[in-house]
Amino acid sequence: MENKRKAILMLEDGTRYEAYHFGAPVSSSGEVVFNTAMTGYTESMTDPSYRGQILTYTYPIIGNYGIPSFSCSESISEFYESDRIQVSGLIISYYSNRPYHWNMSLSLSDWLSKNGVPGLSGIDTRFIAKKLRKKGGSMLGKILMENENLPFYDPNQENLSEKVSIHEKITYGNGKYKILIVDFGLKNNILRCLLRRNCTIIRVPWDYDFTNEKYDGLVLSNGPGNPxxxxxxxxxxxxxxxKERPIFGICLGNQLLGIAAGGNTYKLKYAHRSHNQPVLSLKTGKSFITSQNHGYVLDAIKLPKEWKxxxxxxxxxxxxxxIHDYKPFFSVQFHPEASSGPTDTEFLFDLFINSIVRRNK
Structure with a gap:
């Protein structure tokens, strides 16, 4: 039977929603955002790009396949995108409290409790999504238990990478191509995609001075917050x-590469957080369905003419x-590594490796 303990969702405009509590019995505050994906809540909730955010799912039933076991390969979790839940809270319409899956080790509620994260159910999350869209795709909000209160918290005002990045250099694999990854809030599947492509990966913290490191290619990872x-x-x-070594930026990495090249960024009126975002390649004319999770976007108008x-x-x-006209630099705002979501654009990792091969000839 579903938990009937009441809790409150309060938004910064003063709107209050009474709901049922599950997960950890604590209050929490952050930026309320919504995601329209139908699956992949484990991956999304452990995505460091969601740090400081209260995630609202518009899909009506969440939790039906539970949470997989925390097993590792090459010291990388097989099913999680980081080593913990990153969201500050979860808001769903209906909590499926009788989950089943062959690889399930915990229910969603037990997992939230274990990580000290609250959840709310019994809210019309599609109505919340419509409200958030009118406010630029997000609003500050807080989940309040009985007789508790918290101030509103805006995660965009601080450097969240300090909280989600590693603190010391880590090496993975023993492949042919030496890849340096700057970890701004790295998703594990980026590591998996590169390890499958015969790479040795050197992962460094977000503020690490990598300018004197030796590597074949540089990856700028995804991550949370204002670029x-x-x-x-x-x-x-x-x-x-x-130095003109190949560079590949993903999500936040795309924005940082663009700023470094001379561009600018701004906050989207309607953020992109879903598995069904269509993009068009201006080089090939082909379209792809992509997984996305970002509230900021690159304004490419001010980029030098050699960038397209x-x-x-x-x-x-x-x-x-x-992408640069003649240097091996490119970046994308979406997630070619997916996890969760479609894998239509994983070929971009091959494009990156091929640029290394060409340069090393």
């Missing part, structure tokens, strides 16, 4: 660009990637 906060790594990226838009979003025409 303009990351002044130190943007400086290092500009230095790296002068690589992909654009077919819903709102925003920039979904950039």
């Amino acid at each position: 303009k906060i990351y002044e130190k790594p943007i400086h290092y990226i500009r230095i790296a660009m002068k 838009i690589f992909f654009k979003n077919l819903n709102d025409d925003t920039c979904e990637g950039i």
